[in-house]
Amino acid sequence: MIEFEVTHPEDGVGVVVPRGRLNMVSARRLKELLSELVAAGSTRIVVDMGETTFLDSSGLGALIAGLKTARQAGGDLRVARPTEAVRLVFQLTNMDKVLRPRDSVEGAFDV
Template identity: 30%
Template sequence: MSLTVKVIEPSGILDGIRGNILRREVGDILESGADILLIDLKDVKFIDSSGLGALVSAMQMVRKANSKLFVCSVSDQVRMLFELTKMDRIFQTFIDQEDFERQILAIQ
C-alpha cells in the first residue's frame, strides 16, 4: 500500500493572514486525498496566536479526513510556544524532513 505524503512549507511569520492561507492549503491537499501531511516550519521565524490557531485548525481538519499531520524543522521560538501552550503534546515534531522520513515513512 502506497501512502500519499504532501509537504507544506510556510515561511516568515505565521499570523492570521498566513494562517488562513495555510488552512486553505491544507483543505486543498486533503481534498486531493493525502494520507499524511507534513508541515515543514524551517522558514517560519515566528508564530503568533492566530498562526497557532491555524495549526490547531489544520490538525482538526486532518483528523476529520482520517489522515495524519506531522510538523518538522521547528525553531527555538516555535518550540517554546508549543511547550508553553502544551501543543507539543498534540503535534508530533521531527528535526527535519529526513528525520520524518526515517522515523515515519520507514515504518509505514
C-alpha cells in the same frame, strides 16, 4: 510577508513549507492550503517549519484546524524542523504534546 511552498513527494505525503511569519494575516492561507491538500487526497501532511520565523495563536489555530481536518479524513498532520521561536510557542501552549515536533520532514511519519 510569508510564502508557502507545497510539494507532493513520491510517498504521497503532502509537504507545506511556510517561509516567514505565520501570524493572523497568513494563518487563513495556511488553513486553506491544508484543507485543499486533504480535499485532493493528501491526508498525510507534514508542515516543515524550518523557515518559519514567528508563530502566533492564529498560526497555531491554523495548524490545529489542519490536524483536525487531516484526522477526520483518516490521515494525520505532523510538524517538522520547528525553529526555536516556534518550539517555544509549542512548549508555552503545551501544543508540543499534541503536535509532537519531528526532527526531519523525511522521518515525520516514522513511528
